[in-house]
Amino acid sequence: MPSSFAAHPAETFPAGTPAASQVFTTVLSQGPLTRLELARRAGLSAAAVTKAVRPLIESGYLVEDVDTEARTALGRPANLVRVDGGRALFLGLKLTGDAIFGVLTDLRCRILLARRVPLTDRAAKAVLASTAEVVRELLTEADGYGVRVMGLGIAVSGDVDRGEGVVRYSPFLEWRDVPLAELASVVTGLPVTVDNDVRALTVAEQWFGAGVGLSNFAVVTVGAGVGCGLVVHGRVVAGAHGVAGEIGHVTVDPNGPLCHCGNRGCVEAIAADPAILTRIRELSGVEVTDTTEAVDLARRGDAHARDAYSRAGEAIGRGIATVANLLGPERVVISGEGLAAYDLFAEQIRSAFAAAAFGSAAQCDLQTRPLPFEEWARGAAATAIQSFITEPN
Ligand SMILES: [Zn+2]
The missing domain is CATH 3.30.420.40 (ATPase, nucleotide binding domain)
Structure with missing residues (x-):
């Protein structure tokens, strides 16, 4: 599977500083925004925003459009900064005791495709095989978009150590100390973020749902x-x-x-x-x-x-x-x-x-808020986006 990426050049997100991730996250969840409004909401100076925005625009993650409606304080047309959702793709999986729900999303975490695969065996090895199958299917579909999949998020219920990528204890899957991020990365060839499922859903709600602002x-x-x-x-x-x-x-x-x-x-x-x-x-x-x-x-x-x-x-x-x-x-x-x-x-x-x-x-x-399992899988994709924009590549 990793060989399918051979045609793509290595890409990194120009995060670098906490201010850059802060700016990007603010535009992602609250954009499009004028630079002035972006500075206010991110709690940064105009100069800091300019510095953070430049490499993000140069690399195509942010775009700036002229908005004829918006005006600056001096009455000039104000440009709006927004995230180019089509710039990168992500996968999110939610594991339940009896199924894997998978989604392919764009950089703005909009669901492009959703899949469900039943789980008949909860042993880590079997779940991993099904995970690889769902990911393979979604990656094949993603090829049609001509944009690289930059990361995979997996959401599991229970005690999950995101930093270490380990599922410490999952009662539904009856797992203890499964190094899921590493195992899933080996079978999919993608950077993997593993998090508790409710926390992953919370990230999606914070950025795109009832928690915005x-x-x-x-x-x-x-x-x-x-x-x-x-x-x-x-x-x-x-x-x-x-x-x-x-x-x-x-x-x-x-x-x-x-x-x-x-x-x-x-x-x-x-x-x-x-x-x-x-x-x-x-x-x-x-x-x-x-x-x-x-x-x-x-x-x-x-x-x-x-x-x-x-x-x-x-x-x-x-x-x-x-x-x-x-x-x-x-x-x-x-x-x-x-x-x-x-x-x-x-x-x-x-x-x-x-x-x-x-x-x-x-x-x-x-x-x-009724949120079906596809939304939980979307939460997993949101954690992958979070890792992509905040962790050094
Ligand atoms: Zn209890």
């Missing part, structure tokens, strides 16, 4: 697990050891059900899909096998199923209040496949949040 916000995902991505002072928090914002393991009931992490009554042990199914089976004796059945049962008015969902909503609301109390985000975006049941626990999430949020923390805006 916000310095402090959180993404909370509900579904097979309960995850959380945090942005504090404009940066996605990874934590000193790769773990941060694990609201899934905040204790809400010390006498509650046992969690796979070894503790009792974690948010995840009450509000994740498997926990809800277990609770319904225990209470009602009905052998529900998946969330579709559980949701149907609850919507038909089954008291036990409704109880399981309202308990889940309370746990999620308390978990979100914990985040609000600790970090005071402007907004919390609630997403994940669990949103399919949102009508069954929305009220409980909001009331438990309001009850547990302290003072002004309760003003935090709770927003729901």
Whole structure:
């Protein structure tokens, strides 16, 4: 596969300085912008912007268009700086316990193509073979664009060390200490960025979604697990050891059900899909096998199923209040496949949040956003773009 790149000259991104990455990221997420507005939003001087922009324009990553509408302070037409999305391509993959979702994106992280490959075997070797297959397919399609694919991002749930490129622990894949970045780089020939899936989704939300322009916000995902991505002072928090914002393991009931992490009554042990199914089976004796059945049962008015969902909503609301109390985000975006049941626990999430949020923390805006797995894969592509523009090539 790497041989397919032989025809392309080696290319690097002229990042060099933190100011250059800052300028590029600001234009990427908020552009097109006039240089004046760019300087203001990036918190840099006009001279610093000029210095950072020049090599980015020379190498074609940024372009400057004359905008007849915009005017400078002196009334002259102002030029708008924007990212040339077609300048480079990226791949993003989201691994779940039973499928790989893959996307090909441009430099502005717009999805050009999406693929889904089922996973029948969760062993690292088998997942790697499927990963290579999806990447090969997407690279073949990418050839038609005549632009080089500059990086691959892979998003995995669990404890992921992005710096080292290692999946420390992924409960769904049952992996421990898998050096995924290195392994995937060998089979694909691409630079690989591996990150926690919710953090990757948070990067995409920060740059292109509900977090644009916000310095402090959180993404909370509900579904097979309960995850959380945090942005504090404009940066996605990874934590000193790769773990941060694990609201899934905040204790809400010390006498509650046992969690796979070894503790009792974690948010995840009450509000994740498997926990809800277990609770319904225990209470009602009905052998529900998946969330579709559980949701149907609850919507038909089954008291036990409704109880399981309202308990889940309370746990999620308390978990979100914990985040609000600790970090005071402007907004919390609630997403994940669990949103399919949102009508069954929305009220409980909001009331438990309001009850547990302290003072002004309760003003935090709770927003729901259904983001399908392709969007999570897009988040993985966003991490690859992030690595490309911030790390020395
Ligand atoms: Zn736990």
